[in-house]
Amino acid sequence: MPLSRRSFLAGTVAAPALAAAAGALGGCAGTVVQPGDLSRLRLMAPASPGGGWDTTARVFQRVVQTSGLARNVQVFNVEGAGGTIGLGQLARETDDALLMMMGLVMVGAVDTNDSATRLSDVTPIARLIGETELIVAPAEAPYTDIRGFVEAWAADPAGTPIAGGSAGGTDQILAGLLAEAAGIDPGQVNYIAYSGGGESLAALLGNQVAAGISGPTDYGEQVRTGDLIGLAVSTAERSDQVPDVPTLVESGFDVEVSNWRGLMARPGMSREAREDLTQLVVDVHDTPEWAEAVETNGWDDLLLTGDEYGDFLADEEARVRAILEQIGLVQ
Template sequence: MPLSRRSFLAGAVAAPALAAAAGALGGCAGTVVQPGDLSRLRVMAPASPGGGWDTTARVLQRVIQSSGLARNVQVFNVEGAGGTIGLGQLSRETDDALLMMMGLVMVGAVDTNDSATRLTDVTPIARLIGETELIVAPPDAPYTDIQGFVEAWAADPAGTPIAGGSAGGTDQILAGLLAQAAGIDPAQVNYIAYSGGGESLAALLGGQVAAGISGTADYGEQVRTGDLVGLAVSTAERSQQVPDVPTLVESGFDVEVDNWRGLMARPGMSAGAREDLIALVQDTHDTEEWAQALEDNGWDDLLLTGDEYGEFLAEEEQRVLAILREIGLVQ
């Protein structure tokens, strides 16, 4: 009786494959594996350790290994330029057993960093998860809902500073989309980029900004304790982490943003090699361990694979480029 795809991916490692795995432990590129040989796997997190991409990559690593889908999974970091340094490295790889974590931030970073490598230069494998963006205000703000904030914002965009993450990232994209929906010129948005959620939180608590945008993991606890006021969440459904905070849509603004994360692979790989990577991701997604990881991290299940994921990426590139042009970050 033939082996199932999952059994095939997890087992039957011949001596040549063991030799390839030994070489892969050093993180070197250039090892070409045959389709189906995913006894070992490398996952690039194109950012510093501890961030969202790195965290998601390491959760993926743990689930793949604990469920027996691959015997060895190595995560490594390539920092810089919103992930585009790693994207460029991926475009030069020849290893079929390599995945790169990425997400909405990279879609914008390709244009804001004028990257020579585009997302169309590598191979889409799967969209994995999404995180809810949370819009908050300081506890002493004169508004307690998103409608009140938008009224104050529209009256004085320049005098209503908004804290968020890196320039051109998901937080600023959301600010621009909300401005459009509210009839505010996105180019007039006073967006202040901070290097992390901790810095923007300090600015909010210190009354230095009028509002803040970040993931629910950054601001959710402060909203639950009353140290910050939750104005709205960006996804179609309310977040379980802050269930009392309404969505932008139910508040009257036609804006939805998922801070999604996905996986890409090297260019020029065979159809069989791509299908085996997609099957590995699908099998990982179907485990109880992955379902638990989604719950533990407050992630939304947004699995989308193969060509459908590629079509989604093309649409996201157009949407993000349009708002970045409106904001004035790209020409």
């Protein structure tokens, strides 16, 4: 049962103004949005349709509505610059009934795009879910595990091209962290950025690169069929999607990376408005519909709220910036 939200839209329209507006409109029902009304909830996906942020936002939208927590939720896309265009727009918003989906990619994009708006300029609400990263090699590769790959990589970093997604994104962050853990200069990593998982998959299947990094959604099927070799996954636990692939930690490398996603809200909101949004996310998380969606999509449940989420973000910003500096993507 949804909890009462004291003032979800508190401060957007004062009570006298509401009364005046109702009178001016002849008292027409439904023409004035009352505080606590979730019918205006909006959810920004700061990327193009079909990607991870967009998918997670639309799953959230569906669960909010089907579970009865809100009557209507609008998802809209603001594309560009690793999500920092949307981040800048959020920083200028005055609407408390707005959430923005984001994640680890945005943490790196803030620095690689020299964004004028930083994550500390908006309000953290909750971390939701995470996905593992899957490191693979072509079927013809001379190594069959991550230690064999790292040995070959250390011998010739420049001659060991690694395929992945956009520059400065989660895939390249993982490559840099693994290089650091293996004693390889992250600045020497030969990382080849592709615009999508399909392009990097083609490079792997064509034996054009030595390894690839992406999510199990992109590479998992080929690992299961034997067309690619699964070398390692990046999270603390193995992935149900590729259960035979070991983690980096159990392979002897002290590296953990989750491609997590979370929610942010506008700056300057009241404590009550932030609590209302946070409670909404907790209510969604606690529904059977959300649990089913997490399992269906192969996500890890990583709910974290309040100051703990803010502290987590600060730690991630420091970790990501340090590795991007070593890679040479930021000064």
